[in-house]
Structure formats: structure tokens, C-alpha cells
Amino acid sequence: MSWLETLRTAGAAIRAHRLRSLLTMLGIVIGISSVVLTVGLGLGAQDQVRSQINALGSNLLIVSPGSSTGSTGVRGGFGSAASLTQADADAIADKSVAPDxxxxxxxxxxxxxxxxxxxxxxxxxxxxxxxxxxxxxxxxxxxxxxxxxxxxxxxxxxxxxxxxxxxxxxxxxxxxxxxxxxxxxxxxxxxxxxxxxxxxxxxxxxxxxxxxxxxxxxxxxxxxxxxxxxxxATSSDTLSAAYQEVNAALLTAHDVTSSSADFSIATQDALLSTANSTNKTMTILLAGIAAISLLVGGIGVMNIMLVSVTERIREIGLRKALGATPGAIRRQFLLEASLLGVAGGAIGAAIGVVGAMVLPSFINQPVSVSAPAIAAALGVALGLGVGFGVYPASRAARLTPIDALRNE
Amino acid sequence: MSADVVSRTVGTRTIIELDGVRKTYATGTIAVEALRGIDATITEGEYVAIIGPSGSGKSTLMHILGCLDVPTEGRYELAGRDVSDLEETELAHIRNAEIGFVFQQFNLLPDLTALRNVALPLVYAGVGPHEREQRARRALERVGLADRADHRPGELSGGQQQRVAVARALVTEPAMILADEPTGNLDSVSSADVLALFRELHDSGRTIVLITHENDVAAQADRVLRIHDGELAS
Known part of the structure; x- marks a missing residue:
């Protein structure tokens, strides 16, 4: 029996039980759509933070006074020292000291x-x-x-x-x-x-x-x-050079080493990576929850496929009596589970994309849809169908035709 | 085709050869001997009924004849091939090519049309869609249901459903048709109808093995094998 033939049979079986197939897919639909949405939210938030930080001024370095160490050796908090003065600003502005x-x-x-x-x-x-x-x-x-x-x-x-x-x-x-x-x-x-x-x-x-x-x-x-x-800095390319120059100028002006520096220099990159790492944590957390719902969806597929095998025990017996090999039966059920997975994934991705377009008008938060995330989600959905279809399919393949036919 | 017809009319080829076939079922520590040494030969073109009360081993014999199960001991040759020790996958191929089943429950798939039901064995034989449809249509014509090709089983009467099942048994041109209580679920009119169809098929040279517990059904066959307590009594 060819794969095309098997595909047709599996498709017919899914169509024959429309409601049940839809309910089976629901777990995967919810899982995939939430993955697409959470990844979209995470990426959207990253884009937003990036544009906000860029809005602070491009090529920007921010020098802040550092912590002060008192005569008793007690170190004060960040920004507590009065260590940054107009003289420092003048020194940095000197083109011969900091050309960039x-x-x-x-x-x-x-x-x-x-x-x-x-x-x-x-x-x-x-x-x-x-x-x-x-x-x-x-x-x-x-x-x-x-x-x-x-x-x-x-x-x-x-x-x-x-x-x-x-x-x-x-x-x-x-x-x-x-x-x-x-x-x-x-x-x-x-x-x-x-x-x-x-x-x-x-x-x-x-x-x-x-x-x-x-x-x-x-x-x-x-x-x-x-x-x-x-x-x-003169341009974004010279930002790191400018950083080095400002750092060196201030170290000389304050007569300190980098380990005892009484100032700190923040770049946009540093701000960006801090903001992104916070965002990433949130995205991972949400994606984790979505992954769990996908797992539950996969178990749902397995559960329904097992019910389906039991329910169609006579059909399996008949097909075997008519000459279906165990391999053909296994392929049929495996393909059915895979189809459910892929269809669920496609519906879920569609809902995710629609949600990504609709959601920003409700939560004032940009959601960006990423094509690789959707492709990965579809791959995962197919994997779930195949992975959780293996056991029910091999159960169906192992049924002996007599037992299957005798069942009434 | 003509050579085929000639060989059928000659009717000397052995289709079934059973030699000391035993079947033992082990349930826990108790072993039940369902068949205790069956010897039988059925030649091409014969119409044989196997009759016996329930518990006689008749179903077990049908399963072995139909290659749905293998004997514990003894030899079974079907159409010249020893099938006593075959693997499940090989048995599936034998069932597909050599045996046409007709069941008491008809066992048609409710979601497929009569035509698709009849074509089902050809799907597993690897026959292409176009040829499948032609052969299935010819088989439906053979049982007089050409005009019902696009009906689903639910839209057909019991007798018509059993005719579709017979068409499905014929479509692969098997060595024998194995009918298990084919009239068990039919009223007397439909029963007579289906038995007439078997007679007709027999007259055109088909080998038919009919398993039943009813004497008047068995009487339709040319030869009757009586099974009792796992042994044939002639």
C-alpha cells in the first residue's frame, strides 16, 4: 500500500470523525498558538526596548559617578560619590584627549x-x-x-x-x-x-x-x-573607541586604576543587554508554559488515538483479513496521528498570527510574528503527532486479525 | 483467461491439503485442544461445506484455512504452498492473494461506498487506482449490484451488503472463497439469494468453502465435512 494511499485512508478517517478530530487537535492548537504568541510578545518587547534605548540618543555613553570609599574603608553606594565634576567633562571634551x-x-x-x-x-x-x-x-x-x-x-x-x-x-x-x-x-x-x-x-x-x-x-x-x-561618539563605529578614551581620560584625571575607578560608563549596548536579558527570562518562562501545554496536547493525541484503535478494532481486523500487513496498519495510524498534529499546528499557527495582529490594540504591547518560530512550531506539532502516535499505531499493528474480527 | 477457464473445468489442482493439523490453545495452565488432527483435501472448483455445532472447532478450522492463524502441529498447503509456519506479514500477503472472505457480519467499512469497499483488497495488493475501479466495478456487476456502486453500506439491505462482501471476496480472483456463516445475519429470502449466488459462482468454476451450523445451508454444497470435538467425521 503506497504512502499516498495511506494518506488518503488516514485523511478519510479524520474526516469521518470531524468533531473528535477537532477536539483531539485542540491541545496542539492551543499549545502552538500560545508558543507563536509568547515568542511574538518576547520579540516585540525586545524591539520596543531597543527602539526606546535608541531614542535616548544614538552613539551615547553615560558617565556616572561611582561608589566612594570613605577613610574607614566603608564603600558607599553607586552614584554616591561627588567624584564627577565639570573639570572631568572639560577633559573628555578635549579633542586631543578623546578624538572620537x-x-x-x-x-x-x-x-x-x-x-x-x-x-x-x-x-x-x-x-x-x-x-x-x-x-x-x-x-x-x-x-x-x-x-x-x-x-x-x-x-x-x-x-x-x-x-x-x-x-x-x-x-x-x-x-x-x-x-x-x-x-x-x-x-x-x-x-x-x-x-x-x-x-x-x-x-x-x-x-x-x-x-x-x-x-x-x-x-x-x-x-x-x-x-x-x-x-x-562621532559615530556608532567609534563608540567603543570613545569608551576607551573617556575611560582612560577619567582614570588619569582621578589618578585611579580601573579596579578602584570612582565612576562608571554605561553604553546603550549594556543597557540593551540588561533589558533583553530580563525580557528573555520572561519569554523563556512563557514559552515553558506553552511547551507544557504542547506536551498535554500530545498526550491528548495519544489518548484519542488509543481510543480510536479500540473503537476501530473490527476495521483493523477486517483490513488485516483482506491483506493489510502489520506495517500497513502501523503506517495508517501513524499517519493519522501526524495529520492531526500538523493540522493542529497549522490551525494553532494561524490563530497565533491573527492574535499577534489583534493583540497589540488591546494590551499596548507590540507582538512581532517570526517566520522561523512558526516553522519550528509546525515541526514540533508534526513531531508530537508522530511521537505520540507510535504507541497507538504499534498497538493497532499488533492486533491479531481473529481477535480483532471477533470483537463485537 | 481462457487457460484459466480450462484448468478450472479440469478441476484436478489441489487447493487445500490438510495433514494432521492440530491446534492447542493454552489458557493459563490448561491446554485446550481445539483441533485434534485434521486431514482433508479440497480440489479446485469444489463447493464444500464444513458443518459442526458451536464448540466443535469449526471456527478454529476456519481461522487456519483462512490463514488468520497457524496450526500448532501438522501441515497446511494452500494452492501448492506450505503456509503452516509463515510470519504475520507473509500470511497477510497470502490472505490478500489467495483467499476471499465472506463474514457473517458482512464487515463492510461504513464510511466507504460499495465500490471502494470492493476495491479495498486491491489497495493492499498494490493495484493502481484506475485498474482498481475497473475491477471493483466488474465484481459488483458479477453480483448484480452495478447500480449500487456509489451507495454506502448503510443505504443497502442486508442481502445487498452481503452481495457487496461477496464481490469484495471475488475481486482479487482468489484460489478460494471462504464464507463463515454467510447467511447467519440474513432473513430467509436474502439467505436464499446469497446461496444462489454461491451456486452460480461454483457453476462458473469457483472453489467455495462454506462454514455453517445449519444443515439446510450445508445441503447446498456438493460435499459436506462434519466436524465434531476437533475431529472430522465423514
Whole structure:
């Protein structure tokens, strides 16, 4: 009996019991569709994180003050040291020291309450230089960024993040209006366009940017410590060279070795890999659950195939009496199980793809469908059908024709 | 075809040769001897009935004749070939080529049309779809059911279903037709109908072995073998 003939027989048997075949496939349908969806969710989240991190500014290095070690040998927490200063920023900006650095934006950061009449809103005041706008790849939705003159004179001007602006000025254009910070009136000269990059702990759209000189006067601090220095490399290819140069410059300036470095430099890659590894854990977890449902689906196929063998014991007996060899019977049942697996896999993949298209409008989370994941899922479905079909098929093949025919 | 017809009319070829066939079933520690040494010869073109009450070993003999089982002891030659010790796969090929079964329960597959049911043995013989359909159609014509080819068994009467089963037994041109209580599930009219068909087939040279417990059915055959307690009594 040829494979084509066997395939036709198996297909006819599946069609003859439509409802049962559908229920048998259900486990595999659910398993495959959830695999396609979870993998899609994981990939979608990775894409999202990547675009968010890219939105922070490409070719970006972020230098942060490191941990401080007191005279008693007690090591402070990350970022606790006042070890990063304007002098460091100037050193990095020196083309002869760091030729692959394009721009440098030093930044201070304090949390302050801004008031507009009776409305007040606590936000992050960032004191920086004119290069910040370029280094952070930010654009303005209205107004302008502060100028070099305003920076050198410490003018009372502020550029608001889009969220901050809408919190303080529910109506009208805030540009030209005044907000008060610690009793100092600041003129709003611009509003930043939405960055789209936000996480729970840092909303890049809830910020008030002022000249660094103004920020130092506002806080009344004489310290010239910086919260961070944003460094833009000349291109993404020179990012690692820039990293080396900045690192070397700061080690020399602070007179420390790399093991006792009092600063740290984060790259987008580092941020990306941290975010991705978190995502990967989630994806693996979800895919694990999906794999278990696939296993359950496979056992379902085996269960129904065993029932089918028992139910069709007379048919098997008759086929054997008419000349079907044990091999032919085994192939018939194996192929039937495989067909159920593949059909279930195909339906599951279709549901997964449709779900991937529909889901983003409900959960505000991108889902990307990956062709290799679908191909793998179909392969797994076929494997499940074959794997869990082997036992029922060999049971059917082993039946003796007399016992099978005698059964009534 | 003509040579075939000639050899059938001569009727000297031995189809079945049983020599000291014994069958013992072991159930736990108790061994039951279902057949205690059967010797029999059936030649081509014969119409033989095997009759016996239930428990006489008649079913066991039918299973061995039909190559559904092998004897514990003794020799069984079917169409000149010793089939006493064959493997399951070889027995399947012998059943396919040499034996046409007709069962009490008809045993037609309910999801297939009459034509596809008749063609089923040819599927396992490896015959192509086109030739299969032609041969199955001819076999249905032979039993007078050409116009029912596309009906499913559920749409046919009991007598018609048994005729389809006979057509299925004929389609491979086997050495013998082995009918196990073929009228057991039929009313008297259909029974007479099916027995008339067997008579007709016999007249055209077919070898028929009919197993029954009814004397009037056995009386239709040319020769009757009586089995009792696992032995033939002539």
C-alpha cells in the first residue's frame, strides 16, 4: 500500500470523525498558538526596548559617578560619590584627549517643585549645557533651547518636558509664561517633543532643563559635582573607541586604576543587554508554559488515538483479513496521528498570527510574528503527532486479525 | 483467461491439503485442544461445506484455512504452498492473494461506498487506482449490484451488503472463497439469494468453502465435512 494511499485512508478517517478530530487537535492548537504568541510578545518587547534605548540618543555613553570609599574603608553606594565634576567633562571634551568624542553634555539633577499660580508639580531639574539637546537627540515641539549666552550668565530660563508642561499648563502655550522654583521665577522658553522613552523610574518627558549655572544657583550649592556626563561618539563605529578614551581620560584625571575607578560608563549596548536579558527570562518562562501545554496536547493525541484503535478494532481486523500487513496498519495510524498534529499546528499557527495582529490594540504591547518560530512550531506539532502516535499505531499493528474480527 | 477457464473445468489442482493439523490453545495452565488432527483435501472448483455445532472447532478450522492463524502441529498447503509456519506479514500477503472472505457480519467499512469497499483488497495488493475501479466495478456487476456502486453500506439491505462482501471476496480472483456463516445475519429470502449466488459462482468454476451450523445451508454444497470435538467425521 503506497504512502499516498495511506494518506488518503488516514485523511478519510479524520474526516469521518470531524468533531473528535477537532477536539483531539485542540491541545496542539492551543499549545502552538500560545508558543507563536509568547515568542511574538518576547520579540516585540525586545524591539520596543531597543527602539526606546535608541531614542535616548544614538552613539551615547553615560558617565556616572561611582561608589566612594570613605577613610574607614566603608564603600558607599553607586552614584554616591561627588567624584564627577565639570573639570572631568572639560577633559573628555578635549579633542586631543578623546578624538572620537563628538559632544559632551554635563548634567546635574535635583528634584524640585515647580509652581504656576496654584498648580505645583515636582519634577527633575536638569542643569546642563547647550549641547544636551543634540547629545540626547531631543527636539522641541515649541519655543527654543537656551543659548550659550544664557548659559554663561545663568539666565532664569527653563525648557519643560512635554509631560511637565501639560501638568503645569493645562491650557495654552507655556512658552513665554513663568514658573517658580524655590522662589525664583523662570521663564519658559521651550517645550521638548515627546521622547517616547519612558520607564517606571525615569520618565524622559517629565523634566525641566535649565542652564547648569542657573541650576547651581537655584540649589545654592557651591559644589560642582555632576550627576552624569552624556558623551556622544562621532559615530556608532567609534563608540567603543570613545569608551576607551573617556575611560582612560577619567582614570588619569582621578589618578585611579580601573579596579578602584570612582565612576562608571554605561553604553546603550549594556543597557540593551540588561533589558533583553530580563525580557528573555520572561519569554523563556512563557514559552515553558506553552511547551507544557504542547506536551498535554500530545498526550491528548495519544489518548484519542488509543481510543480510536479500540473503537476501530473490527476495521483493523477486517483490513488485516483482506491483506493489510502489520506495517500497513502501523503506517495508517501513524499517519493519522501526524495529520492531526500538523493540522493542529497549522490551525494553532494561524490563530497565533491573527492574535499577534489583534493583540497589540488591546494590551499596548507590540507582538512581532517570526517566520522561523512558526516553522519550528509546525515541526514540533508534526513531531508530537508522530511521537505520540507510535504507541497507538504499534498497538493497532499488533492486533491479531481473529481477535480483532471477533470483537463485537 | 481462457487457460484459466480450462484448468478450472479440469478441476484436478489441489487447493487445500490438510495433514494432521492440530491446534492447542493454552489458557493459563490448561491446554485446550481445539483441533485434534485434521486431514482433508479440497480440489479446485469444489463447493464444500464444513458443518459442526458451536464448540466443535469449526471456527478454529476456519481461522487456519483462512490463514488468520497457524496450526500448532501438522501441515497446511494452500494452492501448492506450505503456509503452516509463515510470519504475520507473509500470511497477510497470502490472505490478500489467495483467499476471499465472506463474514457473517458482512464487515463492510461504513464510511466507504460499495465500490471502494470492493476495491479495498486491491489497495493492499498494490493495484493502481484506475485498474482498481475497473475491477471493483466488474465484481459488483458479477453480483448484480452495478447500480449500487456509489451507495454506502448503510443505504443497502442486508442481502445487498452481503452481495457487496461477496464481490469484495471475488475481486482479487482468489484460489478460494471462504464464507463463515454467510447467511447467519440474513432473513430467509436474502439467505436464499446469497446461496444462489454461491451456486452460480461454483457453476462458473469457483472453489467455495462454506462454514455453517445449519444443515439446510450445508445441503447446498456438493460435499459436506462434519466436524465434531476437533475431529472430522465423514
Amino acid at each position: 568624542v563628538a559632544r559632551v553634555a554635563p548634567a546635574t539633577s535635583t528634584s524640585t517643585s515647580l509652581t504656576n499660580g496654584t498648580t505645583n508639580w515636582t519634577t527633575k531639574i536638569v542643569g546642563t549645557t547647550t549641547t544636551w539637546e543634540k547629545v540626547r537627540k531631543r527636539t522641541l515641539s515649541s519655543g527654543r533651547f537656551f543659548t550659550a549666552d544664557e548659559l554663561s550668565t545663568g539666565a532664569n530660563v527653563v525648557v519643560l518636558g512635554s509631560d511637565t508642561a501639560s501638568e503645569l499648563f493645562s491650557r495654552g502655550n507655556p512658552v513665554g509664561q513663568t514658573v517658580t522654583a524655590d522662589g525664583t521665577a523662570l521663564t519658559v522658553i521651550g517645550v521638548l517633543a515627546e521622547s517616547g522613552a519612558s520607564s517606571d523610574d525615569s520618565n524622559e518627558d517629565d523634566v525641566a532643563v535649565v542652564p547648569i549655572t542657573t541650576a547651581q544657583r537655584l540649589s545654592g550649592s557651591t559644589s560642582n559635582a555632576l550627576a552624569s556626563v552624556y558623551v556622544e
